[in-house]
Amino acid sequence: MRSQTDLERVLTARGVNLDTCSDRELMYALTAAVRQLQKPMDHARGQRKLYYFSAEFLVGRLLRANLINLGLLEEAERLLAAHGRSLAQVEDQEPEPSLGNGGLGRLAACFLDSIASLGLNGDGVGLNYHYGLFRQRLDTGRQTEEPDPWIGPESWLLDTGLSYQVDFGGFSLNARQYDLEIPGYENGVCNRLHLFDVERPAPPPAEGIRFDKTDIAGHLTAFLYPDDSDEAGRLLRVYQQYFMVSAGAQLLLRELEEAGHSLLELDRYAVVHINDTHPSMVIPELLRLLTSRGVELEQAMDLVERTCTYTNHTILSEALEKWPASYLEQVAPQLLPFIRALDQRARRRSDDPRTAIWDEHNVIHMAHMDIHSSAKVNGVAELHTEILKNTELHPFYVLYPEKFNNKTNGITFRRWLMSCNPALAGLITQAIGPEWQRDAGLLEKLLEHKEDTALLERLLAVKEENKGALARWLGSRGTEIDPHSVLDIQIKRLHQYKRQQMNALYAIWKYVQIKEGHTPPRPVTMVFGAKAAPAYTLAKDTIHLLLCLGKLIERDPQVSPWLKLVMVENYNVSAAERLVPACDISEQISLASKEASGTGNMKLMANGAVTLGTLDGANVEIARLVGEGNIYLFGRSADEVIALYRDNAYRSSDYWQKPELERLVDFILSPELLTIGDAGCLSRLYKDFIAKDYFMALLDLEDYIAVKERCLAEYEDRAAWSRKMLVNIARSGFFSSDRTIMEYNRDIWHLTPDGA
Ligand code: 26Q
Numbered sequence: 001m002r003s004q005t006d007l008e009r010v011l012t013a014r015g016v017n018l019d020t021c022s023d024r025e026l027m028y029a030l031t032a033a034v035r036q037l038q039k040p041m042d043h044a045r046g047q048r049k050l051y052y053f054s055a056e057f058l059v060g061r062l063l064r065a066n067l068i069n070l071g072l073l074e075e076a077e078r079l080l081a082a083h084g085r086s087l088a089q090v091e092d093q094e095p096e097p098s099l100g101n102g103g104l105g106r107l108a109a110c111f112l113d114s115i116a117s118l119g120l121n122g123d124g125v126g127l128n129y130h131y132g133l134f135r136q137r138l139d140t141g142r143q144t145e146e147p148d149p150w151i152g153p154e155s156w157l158l159d160t161g162l163s164y165q166v167d168f169g170g171f172s173l174n175a176r177q178y179d180l181e182i183p184g185y186e187n188g189v190c191n192r193l194h195l196f197d198v199e200r201p202a203p204p205p206a207e208g209i210r211f212d213k214t215d216i217a218g219h220l221t222a223f224l225y226p227d228d229s230d231e232a233g234r235l236l237r238v239y240q241q242y243f244m245v246s247a248g249a250q251l252l253l254r255e256l257e258e259a260g261h262s263l264l265e266l267d268r269y270a271v272v273h274i275n276d277t278h279p280s281m282v283i284p285e286l287l288r289l290l291t292s293r294g295v296e297l298e299q300a301m302d303l304v305e306r307t308c309t310y311t312n313h314t315i316l317s318e319a320l321e322k323w324p325a326s327y328l329e330q331v332a333p334q335l336l337p338f339i340r341a342l343d344q345r346a347r348r349r350s351d352d353p354r355t356a357i358w359d360e361h362n363v364i365h366m367a368h369m370d371i372h373s374s375a376k377v378n379g380v381a382e383l384h385t386e387i388l389k390n391t392e393l394h395p396f397y398v399l400y401p402e403k404f405n406n407k408t409n410g411i412t413f414r415r416w417l418m419s420c421n422p423a424l425a426g427l428i429t430q431a432i433g434p435e436w437q438r439d440a441g442l443l444e445k446l447l448e449h450k451e452d453t454a455l456l457e458r459l460l461a462v463k464e465e466n467k468g469a470l471a472r473w474l475g476s477r478g479t480e481i482d483p484h485s486v487l488d489i490q491i492k493r494l495h496q497y498k499r500q501q502m503n504a505l506y507a508i509w510k511y512v513q514i515k516e517g518h519t520p521p522r523p524v525t526m527v528f529g530a531k532a533a534p535a536y537t538l539a540k541d542t543i544h545l546l547l548c549l550g551k552l553i554e555r556d557p558q559v560s561p562w563l564k565l566v567m568v569e570n571y572n573v574s575a576a577e578r579l580v581p582a583c584d585i586s587e588q589i590s591l592a593s594k595e596a597s598g599t600g601n602m603k604l605m606a607n608g609a610v611t612l613g614t615l616d617g618a619n620v621e622i623a624r625l626v627g628e629g630n631i632y633l634f635g636r637s638a639d640e641v642i643a644l645y646r647d648n649a650y651r652s653s654d655y656w657q658k659p660e661l662e663r664l665v666d667f668i669l670s671p672e673l674l675t676i677g678d679a680g681c682l683s684r685l686y687k688d689f690i691a692k693d694y695f696m697a698l699l700d701l702e703d704y705i706a707v708k709e710r711c712l713a714e715y716e717d718r719a720a721w722s723r724k725m726l727v728n729i730a731r732s733g734f735f736s737s738d739r740t741i742m743e744y745n746r747d748i749w750h751l752t753p754d755g756a
Helices: 006-013 023-037 063-069 073-082 087-091 103-117 231-258 263-269 282-292 297-307 325-331 333-349 366-372 382-392 394-399 413-419 422-432 440-449 453-476 500-515 537-555 573-582 600-606 619-626 638-646 659-669 671-676 679-691 697-715 718-735 737-749
Strands: 049-053 122-127 135-137 144-146 158-168 171-183 190-197 270-275 308-311 322-324 363-365 376-379 404-406 486-491 524-529 563-568 585-588 610-613
Touching: 006 023, 006 073, 023 063, 023 087, 049 103, 049 231, 063 073, 063 087, 063 103, 063 171, 063 413, 073 087, 103 122, 103 171, 103 190, 103 270, 103 413, 103 737, 122 231, 158 231, 171 231, 190 231, 231 263, 231 270, 231 282, 231 325, 263 270, 263 282, 263 297, 270 282, 270 297, 270 737, 282 297, 282 308, 282 333, 282 366, 297 308, 297 333, 308 366, 322 325, 325 333, 325 363, 333 366, 363 366, 376 382, 376 737, 382 394, 382 404, 382 619, 382 638, 413 422, 413 573, 413 600, 422 440, 422 453, 440 718, 440 737, 453 573, 453 718, 486 573, 500 524, 500 537, 500 563, 500 659, 500 697, 524 573, 537 563, 537 671, 537 679, 573 600, 585 600, 585 697, 600 610, 600 619, 600 718, 610 619, 610 697, 610 718, 619 718, 659 671, 659 679, 659 697, 671 679, 697 718, 718 737
Parallel strands: 049 122, 049 270, 122 190, 270 308, 308 376, 376 404, 486 524, 486 585, 524 563, 585 610
Antiparallel strands: 135 144, 158 171, 171 190, 322 363
């Protein structure tokens, strides 16, 4: 650990006046000071290194996280307090890097934190999106999107001065390498996240997030997931992907050469992790680079297959990327011979056409290329991996049983408990000592305190405090909530399979109940946070419905004392850090079999929320860990749902024709809602429920309502509820990303930790 005066010395040397500078100046000064103190460490030479390729890294704000990992948090807080300043206020000035969308990107960020904290040699490779996903506004009653610029004058990005030439069909661009430093937790390690950027990015678009998608050179790194509803947008995505992987592969080979290793030792000294299919072109790109430097094609394919590893994050077929060969012909024609060679090799291994890489319609299946060319393939929760093996990827499992394995996702407790919920972290430490901060598995020691009423009461008190803090924060943004109400929270990307629309139908049910005189024992606040992909119409319609319901309830003096529905604008990591500690009921209600894992479920559990959910993704493992009495489960099982799809047997009419449900669906087009909302949006949603309901919200709705009501009733037994909270916290340690990364390393990556 550093001496107590390091931070002060650096700040003084920079000429910062802690008494007079503005919060923003102080934020910049602290950023620069921390950057100066976290010196990248050289890992032991001659060891294998991991390159984690991902289109998203949702790192969140970095000031507090880096102070914690450097062991400087207390010093910083003391130093600021001595000058009448507070870190909380200063960090509010820090823009959040907008380099991801949801679970996949946040997982990559938790993984980088754990990789560094475990002393492993692993860097991230991604893109430096200037305007991120988008900044969401809800003030017009629907979602509108704006650029979300986050790169300021003194950001965490370091310009390395390095660049790599990337050749596209017909032109070339230089990929400039910027680095974010990733310090490990109090271990002196500092890894890097390499973010590639074009040399001359275009200025922010004048009109929302719309820009000229054919200006590749200017806009390649403008946005994450540019609108791909037209061909220009889809091509831009392919340009982005090739830019990222070509630069990353060149960086890797440069480091291999600098370390004095032969290309033929690639698999001994490098692991290339492919996070979902977005970086899949790294496979043919490595083949191209190796063969251009004299390696035989067959040998190159063997080397690459031993070097690459792939994680699947979804079973939704529409999210598995397939590109027409013509797109690649335009973007990176030099890759096509290598993809052809990989396809021929795959066909030599299997005559099952379902495993082809390049199909008879001239479409290239990225996930298929990944599986044929990776040493290991993993799903992200037990149930998800079983579904991949038994249904979705079954032909591949038959071919390569030894490649498949499960790695249940995890979260870093440093950000998702120690940093975002210091009151709870302090209480836990008082009860069981500080060792859990290095090994979250030790949270189990809390189970010895199940009858400790003083602790249980303080657990409830900490939750009350956190709800108060959330209410103050929302209040400062113009939304009043009752901090003594039950906080029922659904925070995640907006998608129909996640079934925010089912939760909306619950809100309608509750509204009608209260109108009919059935008031709940205490007020309920339903909180949503979600961004919808700009071209995903039904998702945006669902946001509109939620906003309309919020208004309807608010304007109704009979209902508003008992029910509130709020949608948090621009839900992101910083908002999550305020919502997670305050949550009572964690909504994890995806249609069973569709949510690969979920990671918000883990964050909320670790902060003492009780899960209301389906047996989907990692909820299955949560349920097993906490036991029946400490979770609220409802809905059909994954097996039942898979059978319904297989037999094409689900008819939403079988459900909405029940009068109780019909009333709720009809309410979407009621005069009350139509005077508030837009008839076009609302009737699209209504029609979807009536004619399709592909993700079967109506199938589980009655059970959902019944179980949610039981959950709200049992919330009133505060002593029993506090024990449920305790058990959830105690059993959450399994979901530490440190555990996940140790398993990746043991079974997939085989890196040697420093000092080992
Ligand atoms: C694909 C094609 C075209 C445009 C966009 C995409 C695209 C974009 C983002 C496909 C997938 C994503 C993001 C996926 C994601 O976040 N998946 C989540 O990953 C988490 C970490 O493993 C899991 O916990 C979640 O269950 C899973 O939904």
